[in-house]
Amino acid sequence: MYHTPATHFYSGQRDIKTGDDRQGHNHFPAPKTPGLYHFKYFIDGSFNEVAESDIVHIGPQLSLESKIIQDPEDGKTKIEVSYKLNSGELSEDDWFGLYNATESNNKRYLTYHPLGVLKNP
Numbered sequence: 336m337y338h339t340p341a342t343h344f345y346s347g348q349r350d351i352k353t354g355d356d357r358q359g360h361n362h363f364p365a366p367k368t369p370g371l372y373h374f375k376y377f378i379d380g381s382f383n384e385v386a387e388s389d390i391v392h393i394g395p396q397l398s399l400e401s402k403i404i405q406d407p408e409d410g411k412t413k414i415e416v417s418y419k420l421n422s423g424e425l426s427e428d429d430w431f432g433l434y435n436a437t438e439s440n441n442k443r444y445l446t447y448h449p450l451g452v453l454k455n456p
Contacts, residue, residue, distance in 0.1 A: 418450070
């Protein structure tokens with residue numbers, strides 16, 4: 336019994352088993368929409384989840400580092416953020432924001448900077 340969402344269908348390479356058939360692997364096309372993804376394993380044709388994979392990141396890989404600095408022009412304490420596009424492509428709508436470390440709501444940033452204006456390597 337296969338459960339497939341209405342807009343998606345099985346498109347991977349079917350069970351490649353090895354040895355005593357207690358292990359194997361499949362290949363799936365990567366999603367076109369950037370985001371964090373993982374696989375879930377279900378038993379007996381149900382939606383009873385019993386295992387899930389590590390998370391895989393699809394899309395641009397960006398490194399962010401921050402540190403406290405003294406601005407040489409006005410002497411004020413500021414936060415410097417450095418960023419590097421390691422792989423992938425940026426969209427015009429990509430951005431990063433400064434948050435309180437305890438904030439869980441992504442819409443409650445203190446300030447932000449758009450990254451879509453960076454040149455892709």
